[in-house]
Amino acid sequence: MKNLPDLLEAGLTTLQIAVLSMVIGIVIGLALALIRMHMRGPAKWFASTWVELARNTPALFQLFFFGFGLGAIGVHLTPYTIVLAALSFNCAGYLAENFRGGFQAIPDTQLRAARSLGMTGWQAYSRIIIPQVFRIVYHPLTNQMVWAVLMSSLGMLVGFRELSGETQALASRTYRIFEYFAVTAVIYYAIVKFILGASRLLAARLFKY
Amino acid sequence: MIEIRGLEKYFGTLQVLKGIDLTVPKGEVLSIIGASGSGKSTLLYCINALEEIQAGSVKVDGTDVHAKGTDINALRQKLGMVFQQWNSFPHLTALENVALSPRIVKGKTKAEARDIAAKQLEHVGLADKLDVYPSALSGGQQQRLAIARALAMEPEYMLFDEATSALDPELVGEVLDTMRLLAEEGMTMICVTHEMNFARDVSDRVAFFHQGVIEEIDSPDKIFGAPKSEHLQKFLSNIR
Numbered sequence: 352m353k354n355l356p357d358l359l360e361a362g363l364t365t366l367q368i369a370v371l372s373m374v375i376g377i378v379i380g381l382a383l384a385l386i387r388m389h390m391r392g393p394a395k396w397f398a399s400t401w402v403e404l405a406r407n408t409p410a411l412f413q414l415f416f417f418g419f420g421l422g423a424i425g426v427h428l429t430p431y432t433i434v435l436a437a438l439s440f441n442c443a444g445y446l447a448e449n450f451r452g453g454f455q456a457i458p459d460t461q462l463r464a465a466r467s468l469g470m471t472g473w474q475a476y477s478r479i480i481i482p483q484v485f486r487i488v489y490h491p492l493t494n495q496m497v498w499a500v501l502m503s504s505l506g507m508l509v510g511f512r513e514l515s516g517e518t519q520a521l522a523s524r525t526y527r528i529f530e531y532f533a534v535t536a537v538i539y540y541a542i543v544k545f546i547l548g549a550s551r552l553l554a555a556r557l558f559k560y
Numbered sequence: 561m562i563e564i565r566g567l568e569k570y571f572g573t574l575q576v577l578k579g580i581d582l583t584v585p586k587g588e589v590l591s592i593i594g595a596s597g598s599g600k601s602t603l604l605y606c607i608n609a610l611e612e613i614q615a616g617s618v619k620v621d622g623t624d625v626h627a628k629g630t631d632i633n634a635l636r637q638k639l640g641m642v643f644q645q646w647n648s649f650p651h652l653t654a655l656e657n658v659a660l661s662p663r664i665v666k667g668k669t670k671a672e673a674r675d676i677a678a679k680q681l682e683h684v685g686l687a688d689k690l691d692v693y694p695s696a697l698s699g700g701q702q703q704r705l706a707i708a709r710a711l712a713m714e715p716e717y718m719l720f721d722e723a724t725s726a727l728d729p730e731l732v733g734e735v736l737d738t739m740r741l742l743a744e745e746g747m748t749m750i751c752v753t754h755e756m757n758f759a760r761d762v763s764d765r766v767a768f769f770h771q772g773v774i775e776e777i778d779s780p781d782k783i784f785g786a787p788k789s790e791h792l793q794k795f796l797s798n799i800r
């Protein structure tokens with residue numbers, strides 16, 4: 352199949368957008384979890400609504416919101432931005448809930464001990480609390496990463512040439528639809544296996560305790 | 561010197577400290593005894609501002625702990641604290657547990673912090689455990705690790721909140737020995753404790769807490785030999 356390099360390149364795009372949306376999702380998800388735990392009023396309402404919408408509506412609708420929804424009020428994003436925004440929105444919502452569980456699993460005494468040593472709140476969270484939370488949510492985090500890869504295939508519906516979009520484009524030109532999508536499925540499978548393997552290696556390096 | 565004046569503390573509507581007056585001069589070892597729920601831990605938390613207060617004041621070397629402008633993170637470096645629950649940081653080795661705050665709070669270099677940590681771990685008898693994670697340490701060793709971690713900040717006062725009461729009986733001795741050692745070295749210490757022998761042998765003074773007030777405070781001889789308050793007499797006879 353002479354288009355294999357194109358597909359592999361699109362596979363990289365898929366991996367890249369999934370990784371990027373995870374990074375954004377982790378940062379926002381942490382913030383949402385902390386806001387829900389420690390703040391009141393509009394900030395808490397905003398964070399809770401985000402989490403509820405991300406978790407309880409179809410990912411496809413979330414994608415269409417950033418595509419056609421914003422388009423309808425005159426905000427036109429590129430397909431890449433639409434997919435990145437939708438995936439990040441979704442990841443942040445799911446991860447916020449995981450992070451919240453992680454924070455609750457850390458005894459209060461850890462924070463007290465850290466503060467009693469003279470650490471600022473920020474130091475205590477960044478050095479003591481959050482590293483422990485990451486261990487607790489590590490598996491859900493890995494699952495979310497896999498989910499982000501698979502979910503990114505929806506990108507073809509807003510014209511984004513990630514792996515599925517590329518496959519669709521090539522397949523429709525050649526009419527060998529089944530073959531193309533079979534190869535693509537194998538590539539998805541390989542990406543997911545790669546992520547799971549990398550995650551295991553990283554865990555062994557990070558968590559020695 | 562730690563000076564506490566008219567200290568009152570509420571949790572919601574529950575008044576836990578009902579006007580505490582207490583002065584602890586440099587070099588003194590003060591033990592605090594009293595029934596569960598009488599407010600002993602809460603008093604320690606008010607001294608280093610882990611809890612807010614509703615009335616009165618706490619001064620450490622003249623600095624008002626609870627005043628608005630006070631740099632509490634700087635002040636806490638003077639006040640080492642050891643808690644009842646062992647709270648070693650599980651994701652850090654023993655050495656990293658101790659070296660972290662000298663580095664990030666005091667701004668020591670990595671090498672300096674390492675040296676300080678190694679020295680303090682040796683001080684508490686953990687010289688052979690530097691690279692071990694807390695999960696591989698016994699409760700007694702974790703408590704000594706917590707002491708080393710506090711000492712690494714070079715505090716001028718040490719606050720112990722029942723440092724031995726979560727330990728298996730056979731591990732209590734090693735932690736008390738470490739506390740004795742500190743007392744002999746001249747550290748100023750406030751020790752909330754249920755270990756009456758420790759309170760008697762090591763303290764300069766003993767304070768008896770009852771329902772949020774210091775009901776009696778005196779030398780160990782007087783407290784244990786000739787208790788005046790009825791509550792204290794009852795408390796002591798229940799223990800013996």
Ligand SMILES: Nc1ncnc2c1ncn2[C@@H]1O[C@H](COP(=O)(O)OP(=O)(O)OP(=O)(O)O)[C@@H](O)[C@H]1O
Pocket residue numbers: 571576594595596597598599600601602603722
């Ligand atoms: N965070 C809190 N919120 C509400 N009430 C609290 C809180 N912490 C302590 N209390 C209450 O304050 C009172 C005094 O608690 P404190 O822990 O100071 O007692 P203690 O003398 O240290 O007892 P123990 O010997 O059991 O440790 C208790 O009635 C306790 O239930």
Ligand SMILES: [Mg+2]
Pocket residue numbers: 600601602721722
């Ligand atoms: Mg207590």
